[in-house]
Amino acid sequence: MIKIMLADDQTLLRDGLKTIINFQEDMEVTEQASNGREAVDTALAAKPDVILMDIRMPEMDGVEAVRIIKDENPDIKIIMLTTFDDDDYVVDAIYYGAEGYLLKDIDTEKLLGFIRDVSRGETVLPSNIAAKLAKKIKMERSTSENVTLNAGELTNREKEIGLLLAEGLTNSEISQKLYLSNGTVKNYISSIYSKFNTSNRTKVGLMIKEMADQ
Numbered sequence: 001m002i003k004i005m006l007a008d009d010q011t012l013l014r015d016g017l018k019t020i021i022n023f024q025e026d027m028e029v030t031e032q033a034s035n036g037r038e039a040v041d042t043a044l045a046a047k048p049d050v051i052l053m054d055i056r057m058p059e060m061d062g063v064e065a066v067r068i069i070k071d072e073n074p075d076i077k078i079i080m081l082t083t084f085d086d087d088d089y090v091v092d093a094i095y096y097g098a099e100g101y102l103l104k105d106i107d108t109e110k111l112l113g114f115i116r117d118v119s120r121g122e123t124v125l126p127s128n129i130a131a132k133l134a135k136k137i138k139m140e141r142s143t144s145e146n147v148t149l150n151a152g153e154l155t156n157r158e159k160e161i162g163l164l165l166a167e168g169l170t171n172s173e174i175s176q177k178l179y180l181s182n183g184t185v186k187n188y189i190s191s192i193y194s195k196f197n198t199s200n201r202t203k204v205g206l207m208i209k210e211m212a213d214q
Contacts, residue, residue, distance in 0.1 A: 002027035002119045005048035007039035007065070009057045013104065017052060020108055026114060030178060037062025043076060050077045050119050053098070055089045063093045070097030074199040077118045091132045097200045099123045121170040123202045131207060153195050154208070161188050162208030165201055176211050 004027055006014045011034070018029040031046045033039035037059040043051055051069070055062045066078050080101035081091045090101045099118045102111060154162065166175045175185045193199045196207065 001088075002050060003030045003046075003048045005031040005033065005039075005043060005046065006049045007033040007036070007043075007051055007062070009034050010054075010055040012168065015182065019132065020103075020111070021115075024112060027112075027119075032093075034058075036062060036065040037063040037200065039065045044072050047073065048076060050079065050115055051158070052079050052081055055080055055082045055093065063096065066093045066098050067096040070200070077121075079118055088132070091136060094133055094202055095200070097137055097203075099202070103177055110156065114153075121201075123168050123205075124157055133202070154192065158188055158195075159194050159212065161185065162192055162205055163212060165189070165192075165205030167205075185199050 004021055006029055007018055008014050008017075014032055014034075018032070021027055021029050031042050031048055033042045035058045038063075039051070039053060039057070040060065043065075053062045054063060058097050059066075062080060066080070069076055069078065074097060078093075078098040080090055080098050081092055081104055083104055084100055093101070100114065100123055102114060106114075160178070161174060164177065169177070171182055171189070174180070175182045178185070180188075189201075192204055192208075196204050198204060
C-alpha cells in the first residue's frame with residue numbers, strides 16, 4: 001500500500017484528491033497539510049511514501065518544504081502540484097530533490113499512474129524542465145570546483161549507471177539492463193551520491209550526462 005500525503009492550502013482540492021486516491025486498492029491518503037511548514041513537520045513525523053505538494057502555499061512555499069524534507073529524509077518521494085507548465089519554481093523544486101511535477105488539471109488515470117511510477121523510484125521530466133534543470137546544474141558546477149573534482153573520481157561503471165539515472169530508469173531496470181543485482185546497483189548509486197555530496201537522483205543523473213556531453 002502506497003502511503004500518500006497531500007500538501008495544499010485548498011481544502012477542496014485535497015478532498016477531491018483524497019476521494020480519487022482512496023478508491024484505489026494499492027494507495028491511500030494517510031496525512032494532509034494546509035501549508036508548507038505543516039507539510040514539513042507532518043512529513044518528517046509520518047514518513048509517507050509519496051507527497052503531492054503544492055508549489056505555492058502559505059507560511060512556507062513548496063520549494064523550501066522540498067529542500068528541508070529531502071535533506072532530512074531523501075527516501076520520501078515528492079511530486080509537485082502546479083497550475084502553470086514550464087514553471088521556474090518546478091525547476092527549483094526538482095533541483096532540491098522532487099521526483100517530478102503534475103499540473104492540477106491532469107487526467108485522473110495519468111495522476112494515479114504517475115504516483116505509482118514515482119513510488120517505484122522513477123523520475124520523469126518533460127524536455128523543457130530537464131533543459132532548464134541541466135542549465136541550472138551547469139551554472140552551479142561552473143562556480144563549484146569541489147563538485148567538478150568529485151565528478152572526476154567516477155568509475156566507468158558509475159558513469160554508465162549515472163547516464164541511466166538521467167534517463168529516469170529505476171534501480172530494477174538498471175540491474176536488468178546491466179545484468180547486475182539490485183544490491184550491486186544500489187551500492188554503485190550510493191557511491192555516486194557520496195562523490196557528488198548529494199542524494200538527489202535527478203540532479204546526479206543530469207550532472208553526469210552534462211559531463212558526458214562535453
